[in-house]
Amino acid sequence: xxxxxxxxxxxxxxxxxxxxxxxxxxxxxxxxxxxxxxxxxxxxxxxxxxxxxxxxxxxxxxxxxxxxxxxxxxxxxxxxxxxxxxxxxxxxxxxxxxxxxxxxxxxxxxxxxxxxxxxxxxxxxxxxxxxxxxxxxxxxxxxxxxxxxxxxxxxxxxxxxxxxxxxxxxxxxxxxxxxxxxxxxxxxxxxxxxxxxxxxxxxxxxxxxxxxxxxxxxxxxxxxxxxxxxxxxxxxxxxxxxxxxxxxxxxxxxxxxxxxxxxxxxxxxxxxxxxxxxxxxxxxxxxxxxxxxxxxxxxxxxxxxxxxxxxxxxxxxxxxxxxxxxxxxxxxxxxxxxxxxxxxxxxxxxxxxxxxxxxxxxxxxxxxxxxxxxxxxxxxxxxxxxxxxxxxxxxxxxxxxxxxxxxxxxxxxxxxxxxxxxxxxxxxxxxxxxxxxxxxxxxxxxxxxxxxxxxxxxxxxxxxxxxxxxxxxxxxxxxxxxxxxxxxxxxxxxxxxxxxxxxxxxxx
Amino acid sequence: xxxxxxxxxxxxxxxxxxxxxxxxxxxxxxxxxxxxxxxxxxxxxxxxxxxxxxxxxxxxxxxxxxxxxxxxxxxxxxxxxxxxxxxxxxxxxxxxxxxxxxxxxxxxxxxxxxxxxxxxxxxxxxxxxxxxxxxxxxxxxxxxxxxxxxxx
Numbered sequence: 001x002x003x004x005x006x007x008x009x010x011x012x013x014x015x016x017x018x019x020x021x022x023x024x025x026x027x028x029x030x031x032x033x034x035x036x037x038x039x040x041x042x043x044x045x046x047x048x049x050x051x052x053x054x055x056x057x058x059x060x061x062x063x064x065x066x067x068x069x070x071x072x073x074x075x076x077x078x079x080x081x082x083x084x085x086x087x088x089x090x091x092x093x094x095x096x097x098x099x100x101x102x103x104x105x106x107x108x109x110x111x112x113x114x115x116x117x118x119x120x121x122x123x124x125x126x127x128x129x130x131x132x133x134x135x136x137x138x139x140x141x142x143x144x145x146x147x148x149x150x151x152x153x154x155x156x157x158x159x160x161x162x163x164x165x166x167x168x169x170x171x172x173x174x175x176x177x178x179x180x181x182x183x184x185x186x187x188x189x190x191x192x193x194x195x196x197x198x199x200x201x202x203x204x205x206x207x208x209x210x211x212x213x214x215x216x217x218x219x220x221x222x223x224x225x226x227x228x229x230x231x232x233x234x235x236x237x238x239x240x241x242x243x244x245x246x247x248x249x250x251x252x253x254x255x256x257x258x259x260x261x262x263x264x265x266x267x268x269x270x271x272x273x274x275x276x277x278x279x280x281x282x283x284x285x286x287x288x289x290x291x292x293x294x295x296x297x298x299x300x301x302x303x304x305x306x307x308x309x310x311x312x313x314x315x316x317x318x319x320x321x322x323x324x325x326x327x328x329x330x331x332x333x334x335x336x337x338x339x340x341x342x343x344x345x346x347x348x349x350x351x352x353x354x355x356x357x358x359x360x361x362x363x364x365x366x367x368x369x370x371x372x373x374x375x376x377x378x379x380x381x382x383x384x385x386x387x388x389x390x391x392x393x394x395x396x397x398x399x400x401x402x403x404x405x406x407x408x409x410x411x412x413x414x415x416x417x418x419x420x421x422x423x424x425x426x427x428x429x430x431x432x433x434x435x436x437x438x439x440x441x442x443x444x445x446x447x448x449x450x451x452x453x454x455x456x457x458x459x460x461x462x463x464x465x466x467x468x469x470x471x472x473x474x475x476x477x478x479x480x481x482x483x484x485x486x487x488x489x490x491x492x493x494x495x496x497x498x499x500x501x502x503x504x505x506x507x508x
Numbered sequence: 509x510x511x512x513x514x515x516x517x518x519x520x521x522x523x524x525x526x527x528x529x530x531x532x533x534x535x536x537x538x539x540x541x542x543x544x545x546x547x548x549x550x551x552x553x554x555x556x557x558x559x560x561x562x563x564x565x566x567x568x569x570x571x572x573x574x575x576x577x578x579x580x581x582x583x584x585x586x587x588x589x590x591x592x593x594x595x596x597x598x599x600x601x602x603x604x605x606x607x608x609x610x611x612x613x614x615x616x617x618x619x620x621x622x623x624x625x626x627x628x629x630x631x632x633x634x635x636x637x638x639x640x641x642x643x644x645x646x647x648x649x650x651x652x653x654x655x656x657x658x659x660x
Binding site for chain 1: 510513514517521524525528531532535536544545546548549550553554556557560561563564567581582583586589590593594596597598600601609612613615616617620621631635636639643647648649650651
């Protein structure tokens, strides 16, 4: 069967009524999560995992996995879109990937064009979703078949490249990002070692035998950490919310934004495929590119529609592009995809080259659902722009304690242990202080997810070579990955030495 | 960015790396069918973490403290909610989901902003009971039930 047949089968899966429903709710919840202050895409996905698991509990395993992952992926790109709503209406970006949108988006809102800006975001996100879908369809099968030839040495090198890339772009200080990565890898070694069966660092505490639970750590660091930040710093949306009058863009506005959307989508997709780069960088790059391409660069920053269309399409395309390494290689390139990956693992499905052979309905169903989800996002958002603008006004007084209660529920429902709740609180406090002092969280989360995989592959590779490290330098593909990884961290260092300012991706 | 925080965190990470390294000496050094024992990976990572921590502590001596935009932090509010969250976790299995969640939310709402007690009561009660019934009765999930001495 060719790619097209699989894609059609995927659409058949995505159009099953329950999956349509899951995509709808995923996108709806995602948009709300993106709009609400205090929860970002990562905590949104992490919080919904236990609930989707119990809702889909009655379905057969593969169907349950497909439906849940469709919902969680919907939350992911819904949140990407929702983040821009607050950027435009309040001048406070909901996610770091929509920081650039504030530059022109809020200016548009001040001039009474908030509705148009939001509509262009929705249209741009939709177009970007289609580009990302096409890219994914074209790249998935060839990449997966290449990846099937990879041995443990190549995998280890590839994961090392991913970790180095995320660390190099992960924050203001590379030392801190690398420390967080290594800490993540170390925390992942706690529990029973999969290769030898030896218990490591468990000290006879029964709950530690299965290792520290990833979900608990992720919810703690992201969601609870963010809540503590809001409590301590008394963050409030006290800005004036811009009024929404006209929603439908005029013909001229559509014409002005069509090329930026196309350029932003394509650029964003490729930036998204790169490990560590992600949506934030994609939106920055596309804004800079539009400014360069434009005949009249001075209008940027004063409410140019191009300045909204391009970065918004780019960050959504990047979210789709980030799915490529996750689905084909089984390696997440960002914090959000790391959490999506742990959702796959929760359903006993390992993303990677074998995914397309072993679970084609999951893989292609998810790809097709991205199209369906984007269509729902467009249909939902144009008429509901005003409703989401109201969600922005949710009082933090109720929101903050409710997010804590929801995190507790999410963690307890899956783990059924008080130990995990305490761990959740500890991670929340640690998450706040670490990220406040520029220790990035995403590399740590990625380290925890990749830790066991990288260790197993490393040990298998070294067993094949009888303990000699030379295996990584003799295999050309592995060597290429290692060199690329080293370049990835050394080039920013060199640029810094030459006094250049770097754009860092805080979301990663 | 706070210099003191970076320095102490550097020392803390150094200690974590050292603990992992020392403790991995106690692990078995070889595994059947594998050239690399379970101790190698954590030991090497511990070493890397120690080196990185040294670098961070060293870096703190070079940059000047940029503590200009100090925001006044609301430690009182944070302490109350943190304590409430810890109590919530510890009492969850004894008092049951509905009671602890209700109390936690009530304390949380009122700590965030005093007043409008009836709205707080309503939201806290609504959330705790509806989550419990939706999850336990409809979805057949497990949450700690009411304590035995309350017969419902």
